[in-house]
Amino acid sequence: MAPLNEQLQAVRQQIDAADSELVQLLLRRRELVAQVGVIKRAAGQPLYVPEREQQMLQLRRQQAEQAGLSADLIEDVLRRVIRESYQQQQAADVHLQHKKIVVVGGEGALGGLFMRLFVSAGAAVYSLDRNDWDQAETLCADADLLLLAVPITLTVGIIEKLPALPKHCVIADLTSIKGQPLAAMLAKHSGPVVGLHPMFGPQQVTLAKQLVIVCHGRGREQYQWLLDSIVRWGAHIREISAAQHDQAMGFIQVLRHLSTFVYGAHLAEQQVDLAQLVSLSSPIYRLELMMVGRLFAQNPELYADIILSQPHTFTMMNDYLRSFETILSQLQAGNKAAFIAKFAEVKSYFGDFSQRFLEDSQRLLDTAGDAQQIN
Amino acid sequence: MAPLNEQLQAVRQQIDAADSELVQLLLRRRELVAQVGVIKRAAGQPLYVPEREQQMLQLRRQQAEQAGLSADLIEDVLRRVIRESYQQQQAADVHLQHKKIVVVGGEGALGGLFMRLFVSAGAAVYSLDRNDWDQAETLCADADLLLLAVPITLTVGIIEKLPALPKHCVIADLTSIKGQPLAAMLAKHSGPVVGLHPMFGPQQVTLAKQLVIVCHGRGREQYQWLLDSIVRWGAHIREISAAQHDQAMGFIQVLRHLSTFVYGAHLAEQQVDLAQLVSLSSPIYRLELMMVGRLFAQNPELYADIILSQPHTFTMMNDYLRSFETILSQLQAGNKAAFIAKFAEVKSYFGDFSQRFLEDSQRLLDTAGDAQQIN
Incomplete structure (x- = not known):
């Protein structure tokens, strides 16, 4: 041997x-x-x-x-x-060669992504930005779609400033909130109107398996071609009312992110040694830290605007703080029974989801573990 | 064609x-x-x-x-x-055939995992549980390692109740906090003592790439064989003082988990439609929900004990709540500038980590997207 x-x-x-x-x-x-x-x-x-x-x-x-x-x-x-x-x-799939599309904010990241998609589908695509607003009327005169890809805080103002659109022209927006933009678009334009919320960032290479939330405005049969293109690019769409959309986003975009923000701020205030924390982390703790740290690599304006544009969520967030205080003071009093009772209550609310989430996250953590750098 | x-x-x-x-x-x-x-x-x-x-x-x-x-x-x-x-x-790798090992709490999940590992390494392994405590003295008389795998709240009490151990016998624990157990073990036994915190759950099939935190007690050369076995099974070890360990865990195990707990409790109180929330989620929001829901598939006793056993963390958690209140009231007053300034401060604290976390989590999210069920 x-x-x-x-x-x-x-x-x-x-x-x-x-x-x-x-x-x-x-x-x-x-x-x-x-x-x-x-x-x-x-x-x-x-x-x-x-x-x-x-x-x-x-x-x-x-x-x-x-x-x-x-x-x-x-x-x-x-x-x-x-x-x-x-x-x-995801190569050229030409199927919109007879459409003329104007993207307001096409120089932004998300607007740019949609411009590329429309161009690859053969449409005639034009960007309308603050610098070429004097051409707005000409550009819009025979447009088939006007797509708004501008910051939340500007959306309603820009809608109001738009020139008149042809009757058949579809107007759509990509804003993270849906109630106000949809109302403004319906007020401005008497033709087809739809609100879209792409649930992905501009770094996305393909729309395959991505989600686009659709809030119907008016004249669905006239903007069906737009939804068809989105599906053709590989995304799936989920329809919901603007009110329900905004309420759901309040829990996710506003409350969860704010809670993550405060946690990050707290680590910073306490000057916790991050490198040490990372080196002591199991995959699950590392993932928790990742979810916190990643927020601060992103756009503060966007977070601030999402929160500030939804004042109805402040009541909910104050309720959340009161819950936190109650639970913390029970624990501080050594009341283990109260904590366990609350736990059981929430567990029953989550139902089958908690086990499913545990299994799904375990699978994800296994993958995170594959890539872990040891040194 | x-x-x-x-x-x-x-x-x-x-x-x-x-x-x-x-x-x-x-x-x-x-x-x-x-x-x-x-x-x-x-x-x-x-x-x-x-x-x-x-x-x-x-x-x-x-x-x-x-x-x-x-x-x-x-x-x-x-x-x-x-x-x-x-x-x-991970097949039989016999290298401990001359060791006698007693696991207190070997019938528990984590104790059971370590028992299986020691058995597969050829050691003579005995479980000591409350039902066979009358045999404790006999079992311990010639043990080479006594390993404690019992709930946090019982650890110190059980250490004090242990019979005398042979001078060469190693005593080690697996508790999630390290200060108190280590002090109790050092007081009880004059031979080799080491505190271990395995950063993985009992569902782990192999220790490959897993992390075990080591807090040295006394007589390292005499328990080096135990650390060698852990490394041989594929894990890596990270050494730190018990005090630093407990402080770091306060931020992760206590504060982050409590914040997640309260978020789950809040969703339950508001009776949010979870299925709808999931259906509206992008991969990142789905991951956030997973991190919340998975907590409630786990052991409430363990969470309660981890929090209650670290009373020094209450001050920190109250500070956290005050930060939350301050940030929320600034937002409520429409003070976008304060939010953005805070954001910049935390971003600079996270330094390179935020970009790294963003990239790592993006990679993970891509994987989560692969497996996404659409229907």
Whole structure:
């Protein structure tokens, strides 16, 4: 027998060879996926077909199980590969070549993303910004869609300033709140109106599997083509009233983020040694810290505007603070029973979701663990 | 040319064939990894070798880049495959066959995990629970390690009740706080003492890449074998004083979790429609909700005990509440400038971490997006 180190060396070389084959296989698969993209575009079919994806995954899970390989392993690997496929299939899919689209705020990040999408779909796309407002009337005169991609605080003012739009022209906005912009658009324009809230950031490469919330205004059949394009780009849409949208966002965008903001501010005030905190963190604590720290790499104006534009959430946030005080003073009095009773109450409110969330997050944490840098 | 649907069908069959090859390749790789496991155990080498992993990933990234394939894609796929490898290499690695180990609380989840690890390492392992306390003296008489895996609230009491241990016997605990247990162990036993805080839950299949925090007590050279085993099982250890440990955990385990708890309680009180909230969530909001909901699938006693056992954190939590009130009342007064100034202050405190956290979490969110169920 060869010495152990030589044996180890030999097997490791074989593993490297297998991994090299893996790269080759992924390259080959990419060629095939590119062909699918070409055929789909010719047939005008959507990029993202949930049933086909489900079927692919099921077939491979079964094969893996029969062969004694972890079905979760092959599913995770394939899902990652499929994500890459969507990014790559996102080539020119020309289907809006007869539309003229004006994007107000097209020089901003999110406006720019939508401009690129419309351009790739063959539309005639124009950006309207504060510097070329004198052309607004000309640009809008024969527009099919006017899309507002401007900061929350400016949205309503800009809507009011818009020139008259042709009767058939769709007006839509991308603001994070929906009540006020929708009302302003309906007041301004008597044609088709729709409110959109893209639930993703401008860094998104493809819309595949992303979510766009739709708040209907007026004349749905006249803006259906816009929703169809969004679905064709791979996103799914969720319809809801503007009031319900704004209430739900109050809990997520406002309260949760503010609570995260205050936590970050508190760490800063206490001058906690962050590097030490990170080095002592399990995957779950690291994730908690990530969720806090990431907020401060983003746009403070946007956070401030989201909070300030929803004054109805202040009552709710004050209620939240009162809850916090009550729970803290119970704990401070050593009242463990009260804490446990409250816990049971909330657990029952979460119902099946808490177990599902635990499992989903565990899966995510496993992935976070894969990438963990030790040194 | 065949009709588009037939063309699509044909290419999809080729993709299925490639995916089937992928399953075969992963099976073959697994065989090779099993061989590595056998050789490593024969050579007494550790399961997890960061340099080898780094080298494997670098080689494949280079190959992918040269071939025009995404280097991140192959890295993500390989990391996922490597995780499976660790789980599988974790076979019997007998290296503690001369040790006698008593686990107090071995019937609990975390105690059980450590019992299995010691048994697989060939040690003679005994569980000591409240039902067989009358055997404590006999069991401990010739023990090499007494490991405490009992609830926080009981730890100190049980340490005081322990029978005398042989002079060479190591005493160690697994409690989430370290100051009090360590002091109690040092007072009880004049031999080697060490405090351990495993930063993972009992559901962990392998210790590969997990973190164990070590607070030294006394006689390190005499418990070095225990730390060596932990490293051999794939974990890495981080040394810190008990006081620093407890302070850091106050920020993570106590304050962050309590804030999450109150947020969950608030959603319950407001009877927010959770299913609707989930359906309106982007990956980041879904992750926020997951972090909240998962808490309530866990053990309320444990949370309560962690908080109540650290009364020094109450001052800090009251400070946190005052910060929250200040920030909220500034916002309520429409003072956007104060919010933005605070934001800048915290951003500068987070320094490079905020951008790093944003990127790391983006990567994680991309993965979460892969698995997203649309219907």
